[in-house]
Amino acid sequence: MSPRGLVLIKMAKKSVIARALKKPKFSSRIVRRCFRCGRKNGFMRDFGLCRICFREYANEGMIPGIKKSSW
Numbered sequence: 001m002s003p004r005g006l007v008l009i010k011m012a013k014k015s016v017i018a019r020a021l022k023k024p025k026f027s028s029r030i031v032r033r034c035f036r037c038g039r040k041n042g043f044m045r046d047f048g049l050c051r052i053c054f055r056e057y058a059n060e061g062m063i064p065g066i067k068k069s070s071w
């Protein structure tokens, strides 16, 4: 892992994450969260990661088939 992976990430509060795991009464209340840091915004469904964790994993080559584009 790169040194950046060791940097402490500001994580969502335990209570907030627990609430997100509960099945809500209305479908519009579903909150999808990054499994690594718990971030709810900038979430990418294809990977289950937020944009920040996606970038870090992608730069380390931990996501198969993902390559930084350059042209």
Ligand SMILES: [Zn+2]
Pocket: 034, 035, 036, 037, 038, 039, 049, 050, 051, 052, 053, 054
């Ligand atoms: Zn994340």
